[in-house]
Amino acid sequence: MEHPINKRDLVNKTDMNIVIVGHVDHGKSTVIGRLLADTDSLPLGKLEQVKETCRRNSKPFEYAFLLDALKDEQSQGITIDAARCFFQTEQRNYIIIDAPGHIEFLKNMITGAARAEAALLVIDASEGVRENSKRHGYMLSMLGIKQICVLVNKMDLVNYNERPFRKIEREYRRFLRKIDLEAAGFIPVSAAEGENITNHSEKMQWYKGKNVLEMLDSFKKEELPEDKPFRMPVQDVYKFTKNNDQRRIIAGTIESGRLSVGDEVVFYPSGKRTKVKTIEAFNSEMPKTLSAGWACGFTVTEQIYVKRGEIACLAEEPKPKVTGRVLVNLFWLGKKPFVKDKTYILKLGTARVGVQLESINSVLDASSLDRVKKDYIERYEVAECILSMDRHIAFDLMTDNAATSRFVIVDEYEISGGGIIMQDLEDHTSWVRDKVLMRNYKWIGSDISAETRAAKYNQKAALVLVTGEKGSPRKEIARTLEKQLFDDGRLVYYLGIGSLLYGVDADIVSGDIVPFNRKEHIRRLTEVSHIMLEAGMILIVSAIELNQEDLDVIYTGIPPERILTVWVGKGDNTDLPAAIKLSGSEDIESSVEIIKELMTKQGILSYNGNSRGF
Amino acid sequence: MNHLDKLENRSVHILREAYANFRNLCMLWSIGKDSTVLLWLARKAFFGHVPFPLIHIDTHYKIPEMVEYRDRLALEWKLDMIYGENREALDKKQTYPDGNATRIECCKKLKTEALVNTLSGKWPRYRLNHEKGIYEIDSNTEPFTGVIVGVRADEEGSRSKERYFSPRDKNSDWDIGDQPPEFWGQYKTDFAPNTHIRIHPLLDWTELDIWEYIKREKIPTVSLYYNKGDGKRYRSLGCWPCTFPVESDARNVDEIIAELKTGKFSNIAERSGRAQDKEDGGGLEELRRGGYM
Numbered sequence: 001m002e003h004p005i006n007k008r009d010l011v012n013k014t015d016m017n018i019v020i021v022g023h024v025d026h027g028k029s030t031v032i033g034r035l036l037a038d039t040d041s042l043p044l045g046k047l048e049q050v051k052e053t054c055r056r057n058s059k060p061f062e063y064a065f066l067l068d069a070l071k072d073e074q075s076q077g078i079t080i081d082a083a084r085c086f087f088q089t090e091q092r093n094y095i096i097i098d099a100p101g102h103i104e105f106l107k108n109m110i111t112g113a114a115r116a117e118a119a120l121l122v123i124d125a126s127e128g129v130r131e132n133s134k135r136h137g138y139m140l141s142m143l144g145i146k147q148i149c150v151l152v153n154k155m156d157l158v159n160y161n162e163r164p165f166r167k168i169e170r171e172y173r174r175f176l177r178k179i180d181l182e183a184a185g186f187i188p189v190s191a192a193e194g195e196n197i198t199n200h201s202e203k204m205q206w207y208k209g210k211n212v213l214e215m216l217d218s219f220k221k222e223e224l225p226e227d228k229p230f231r232m233p234v235q236d237v238y239k240f241t242k243n244n245d246q247r248r249i250i251a252g253t254i255e256s257g258r259l260s261v262g263d264e265v266v267f268y269p270s271g272k273r274t275k276v277k278t279i280e281a282f283n284s285e286m287p288k289t290l291s292a293g294w295a296c297g298f299t300v301t302e303q304i305y306v307k308r309g310e311i312a313c314l315a316e317e318p319k320p321k322v323t324g325r326v327l328v329n330l331f332w333l334g335k336k337p338f339v340k341d342k343t344y345i346l347k348l349g350t351a352r353v354g355v356q357l358e359s360i361n362s363v364l365d366a367s368s369l370d371r372v373k374k375d376y377i378e379r380y381e382v383a384e385c386i387l388s389m390d391r392h393i394a395f396d397l398m399t400d401n402a403a404t405s406r407f408v409i410v411d412e413y414e415i416s417g418g419g420i421i422m423q424d425l426e427d428h429t430s431w432v433r434d435k436v437l438m439r440n441y442k443w444i445g446s447d448i449s450a451e452t453r454a455a456k457y458n459q460k461a462a463l464v465l466v467t468g469e470k471g472s473p474r475k476e477i478a479r480t481l482e483k484q485l486f487d488d489g490r491l492v493y494y495l496g497i498g499s500l501l502y503g504v505d506a507d508i509v510s511g512d513i514v515p516f517n518r519k520e521h522i523r524r525l526t527e528v529s530h531i532m533l534e535a536g537m538i539l540i541v542s543a544i545e546l547n548q549e550d551l552d553v554i555y556t557g558i559p560p561e562r563i564l565t566v567w568v569g570k571g572d573n574t575d576l577p578a579a580i581k582l583s584g585s586e587d588i589e590s591s592v593e594i595i596k597e598l599m600t601k602q603g604i605l606s607y608n609g610n611s612r613g614f
Numbered sequence: 615m616n617h618l619d620k621l622e623n624r625s626v627h628i629l630r631e632a633y634a635n636f637r638n639l640c641m642l643w644s645i646g647k648d649s650t651v652l653l654w655l656a657r658k659a660f661f662g663h664v665p666f667p668l669i670h671i672d673t674h675y676k677i678p679e680m681v682e683y684r685d686r687l688a689l690e691w692k693l694d695m696i697y698g699e700n701r702e703a704l705d706k707k708q709t710y711p712d713g714n715a716t717r718i719e720c721c722k723k724l725k726t727e728a729l730v731n732t733l734s735g736k737w738p739r740y741r742l743n744h745e746k747g748i749y750e751i752d753s754n755t756e757p758f759t760g761v762i763v764g765v766r767a768d769e770e771g772s773r774s775k776e777r778y779f780s781p782r783d784k785n786s787d788w789d790i791g792d793q794p795p796e797f798w799g800q801y802k803t804d805f806a807p808n809t810h811i812r813i814h815p816l817l818d819w820t821e822l823d824i825w826e827y828i829k830r831e832k833i834p835t836v837s838l839y840y841n842k843g844d845g846k847r848y849r850s851l852g853c854w855p856c857t858f859p860v861e862s863d864a865r866n867v868d869e870i871i872a873e874l875k876t877g878k879f880s881n882i883a884e885r886s887g888r889a890q891d892k893e894d895g896g897g898l899e900e901l902r903r904g905g906y907m
Contacts, residue, residue, distance in 0.1 A: 014617075111793075111797060235627075238663075240660065243692060245661075283658065294619075295623040408798065413804040414804070415796075418798065
């Protein structure tokens with residue numbers, strides 16, 4: 001006799017992940033138990049063994065018991081996590097993810113559903129549409145799962161009558177329409193009795209449609225988005241100089257589109273541009289082209305400074321959006337509500353940035369779809385709101401490219417929410433960012449790379465901003481720092497911000513300094529500094545009372561990790577997040593010593609080829 | 615992309631996320647087929663390099679061939695190899711083979727405790743000196759905060775509940791009822807002081823996938839997995855007093871794949887030759903909650 005195979009047939013068939021969701025006790029586990037049993041996918045003797053256990057405990061046998069692999073589940077009687085099991089039809093191999101129906105475990109349901117390509121949503125025929133029937137439907141729509149079939153289960157409890165089935169179908173279809181979902185079908189089933197799961201029920205001859213197995217086989221395999229614009233969130237830039245490997249490899253997984261050797265790539269948000277030299281590989285030939293789904297790594301012709309968090313795109317394809325303010329739809333899972341005036345972390349692709357809740361347009365009860373106006377978002381609620389980030393990032397809109405429009409929010413170490421970007425909005429540095437993007441895009445590169453310069457000067461290019469209150473010794477500190485670094489053999493330059501006014505700023509300064517365009521003044525300082533940093537220099541700038549807004553402009557033009565900020569002044573009357581705060585009453589020498597110490601610690605005063613900074 | 619490509623690329627992505635997010639990262643290498651595939655995937659992810667140490671917990675009851683194979687590959691592939699052990703339990707003979715502990719107690723001492731204390735840096739770590747070819751006590755005692763492990767969801771019940779990035783508290787305990795959500799390729803990479811994260815890049819692989827991949831990539835494996843003429847082979851490797859071979863004629867990778875495809879083992883757990891599992895009610899959950907792999 002041939003053994004039944006509960007694993008996948010790798011040779012001939014494709015795989016599909018499906019998730020089974022629905023309100024608690026509506027029969028998800030029974031549906032799975034039945035699917036496994038009726039497709040001969042259980043290990044030999046398993047069914048008999050479970051039946052025997054039930055008999056010994058004088059407990060009626062249920063198909064759901066087949067899934068109770070865990071002690072936890074058995075003692076609580078509920079599925080607490082998305083467990084996986086396998087079965088196959090003649091057409092393909094299925095991996096079923098059983099998602100818990102209890103609301104407390106919504107995050108587990110989401111974890112399970114996010115891995116699925118299609119979903120079966122189970123509704124109890126006798127209980128009808130319940131809170132989590134709707135909530136789970138809504139979550140499937142947020143997660144981007146488009147192929148859904150509704151199983152109206154426990155038809156045996158309503159004597160296999162058509163009327164209760166049609167009533168549930170009408171009600172739930174109306175709900176799905178409101179959230180832009182169309183179910184592939186509604187099937188009346190009894191998982192306990194095995195009706196319409198893998199057979200065509202004799203007891204419900206009024207139903208002429210597909211049974212569950214046929215429905216699954218009719219689902220389409222989801223295609224990877226190869227035809228969308230190329231997007232590859234940069235995971236890292238590798239340079240493993242050990243064993244004399246000189247390659248500098250930009251690594252990441254391709255979310256959409258394709259990449260070929262020779263392509264012109266642009267990284268966002270920086271807007272930097274170069275060409276693909278090679279696509280690297282280990283233990284196989286180096287590919288000439290790769291597409292969505294591949295974990296990729298490539299080298300480039302012109303060495304530019306790129307870092308984790310940027311998205312690699314192609315110059316000839318539509319650009320992603322770049323901003324720090326967005327309109328989003330999000331769902332909240334955190335124990336504590338999502339509130340204003342608190343900084344969270346937003347993760348999108350490989351980007352990671354501080355984020356605040358700016359305003360809420362509406363909060364939606366995911367089961368009733370009622371809109372309420374409130375100023376915080378509680379656990380299990382869904383909201384349309386505006387988020388404001390500490391720094392701009394690159395992304396796409398949901399309607400253009402789903403994969404690069406999705407983000408999560410971290411609150412105190414935990415992923416506490418997820419969302420989709422619906423619209424990019426202007427932020428207070430949009431005006432300068434557009435210029436910086438164009439500058440980087442049009443930048444005429446040198447044949448000497450930043451790394452080569454760093455190695456030659458044994459230092460990393462950096463901007464040291466010494467700012468502080470009027471009357472504080474910021475200039476003295478800056479000049480002494482320059483002198484000492486110069487004497488140590490560093491390539492260093494001191495620039496007082498006032499030196500820009502009558503040359504670089506001539507056209508925006510009219511005779512008297514006031515009134516003049518301060519923002520533009522800071523932008524020009526940033527551009528001048530950028531050139532000096534490109535030259536590999538350590539630039540020390542002194543300026544009076546820079547504030548957070550000025551710093552945001554500077555950060556837009558120069559990567560924040562290249563900038564070291566020093567505040568000199570009494571008291572704490574500044575909003576500036578300075579790396580070093582000096583009171584100004586210390587003697588100059590020890591102030592300089594403190595700055596040099598931090599520069600050393602941050603690796604500015606040395607160059608190590610293995611550094612991730614390049 | 616075929617099935618193996620998909621698995622490979624997802625695992626590579628996870629490994630790179632781990633490397634980018636954890637400063638003190640290591641990978642557990644049990645010398646078995648799964649963690650050896652994992653090691654191979656790391657070489658793929660980092661283009662021939664393995665930029666973090668490999669940790670092996672040596673119970674000193676491993677089948678000798680396993681340790682020989684470990685050191686051979688470590689030298690050949692220039693791996694940063696570290697091993698840890700429970701010296702005290704071994705010296706005091708608090709083990710199952712010595713007759714002073716049950717299988718489960720022995721596992722807890724020689725594996726779980728040794729692992730937890732090697733990861734935390736409380737007990738000595740022995741690091742391979744490639745120039746001398748010997749192991750020396752490592753001066754670095756910083757705790758590892760990211761630990762890459764080669765468990766697969768299909769191995770047994772509790773492993774099917776794991777996340778790709780799965781937190782462990784300060785006692786290395788796993789709160790199976792309250793795990794982080796994981797979706798859209800975003801993982802739990804933030805963690806409180808004194809806790810750590812276990813990273814599971816092989817979660818979606820099956821036993822058959824592993825062997826298909828070993829074949830495709832020509833990955834060297836320990837010969838214990840093959841029948842050498844006595845009609846027996848190991849399907850899962852562990853300590854010799856508690857690991858038993860299965861009846862099998864399979865002499866090489868191709869024959870193992872053919873054997874798995876017949877469904878011969880479909881009703882026999884892969885770890886059925888591992889005696890400690892049975893004492894733990896078949897679920898391994900008791901052991902795993904305490905930090906077992």
